[in-house]
Amino acid sequence: MTTMPSAPWTLDGVPGLLDETDTRVLDWSLGYQSRFGIRGDLLELGAYVGKSAILIGRHRRADERFTVCDLFESDDDDTLSRTAFEANYLAFHEQLPEIVQGHTALIRDHVERKSCRFVHVDASTLYDDVNDDLEAAKELLDGEGIVVIDGYRAETSPGVAAAVWEAVAMHGLRPIYLSPQKFYGTWGDPGPMQTELAAWLATDSEDWTVLEQSIAGRRVIGLCHLSTLPSQTLPLPECQTFAPSWTEKTPPRRRRKKKKKTLSRRLARKLRMGLAKAIGRSR
Ligand SMILES: C[S@@+](CC[C@H](N)C(=O)[O-])C[C@H]1O[C@@H](n2cnc3c(N)ncnc32)[C@H](O)[C@@H]1O
Numbered sequence: 001m002t003t004m005p006s007a008p009w010t011l012d013g014v015p016g017l018l019d020e021t022d023t024r025v026l027d028w029s030l031g032y033q034s035r036f037g038i039r040g041d042l043l044e045l046g047a048y049v050g051k052s053a054i055l056i057g058r059h060r061r062a063d064e065r066f067t068v069c070d071l072f073e074s075d076d077d078d079t080l081s082r083t084a085f086e087a088n089y090l091a092f093h094e095q096l097p098e099i100v101q102g103h104t105a106l107i108r109d110h111v112e113r114k115s116c117r118f119v120h121v122d123a124s125t126l127y128d129d130v131n132d133d134l135e136a137a138k139e140l141l142d143g144e145g146i147v148v149i150d151g152y153r154a155e156t157s158p159g160v161a162a163a164v165w166e167a168v169a170m171h172g173l174r175p176i177y178l179s180p181q182k183f184y185g186t187w188g189d190p191g192p193m194q195t196e197l198a199a200w201l202a203t204d205s206e207d208w209t210v211l212e213q214s215i216a217g218r219r220v221i222g223l224c225h226l227s228t229l230p231s232q233t234l235p236l237p238e239c240q241t242f243a244p245s246w247t248e249k250t251p252p253r254r255r256r257k258k259k260k261k262t263l264s265r266r267l268a269r270k271l272r273m274g275l276a277k278a279i280g281r282s283r
Helices: 020-035 051-057 081-092 104-109 127-140 158-170 191-203 263-282
Strands: 041-045 066-070 098-101 116-121 141-150 174-178 182-186 208-215 218-225
Touching: 020 051, 020 116, 020 141, 020 182, 020 191, 020 218, 041 051, 041 104, 041 127, 051 066, 051 081, 051 116, 066 081, 066 104, 081 098, 104 127, 116 127, 127 141, 127 158, 141 158, 141 191, 158 182, 174 191, 191 208, 191 218
Parallel strands: 041 066, 041 116, 066 098, 116 141, 174 218
Antiparallel strands: 141 182, 174 182, 208 218
């Protein structure tokens, strides 16, 4: 394992969206593999400026390779994100991982089939790209290897959700546990990890919300660390009551006054009616 700096272990200063739940669960998952002697390389698709890579790199053993793949395009303030990635990573580790700068479609040229125990998919959120990334992950992972997929239920990335659940329904991907942000799965047997995880959560049960369900007869654990939940609900704006128009009484319709008929008009009417009768009789 890479030697860690003596400073307190904190990723707070590194930009990125890794929350408290996934910081703990990623760390636990990689630690689980070490405890149970599961060996293999580590891979991250989508590294940005290194937040999750720094955490993953913490679990690399001396005989294991860690590869990250990212386009590393310039960000807004024109600093190459690769430069920022390297600086951040080296603040925590002595040695950089292997860096593939480019599209994740290239990853099979750099990582051997069945060589990995862990793949983090956090690059493109487009359906076709995620489909390809998942196919690559399946090919590169060995046995009980874990794939972690970011953004599987965000309204901003429906393509990720579609690709993930399609892989579950059609291509043998099995959920192990689900956090609000990440899907943890395997193409192996999720059972042993689920048992260990449930035991770990039970020791810390006050800090976690945990839910178990089954999908197509298979166990799935949903979890969230309490510090990830929003601590307060924003107050709703003052409630304004309007008198809706349909509750107001509609004013009675004014009747039109009948015009009084003049004598000449009354006589003309009688004459018309008499004439009509006479014509009717003569027919
Ligand atoms: C959400 S960020 C990754 C965050 C990082 N894993 C973390 O937790 O800090 C997504 C990254 O994926 C990269 N990316 C997006 N599409 C890609 C693609 N098709 N190939 C390679 N990298 C890609 C972006 O450059 C960006 O740095």
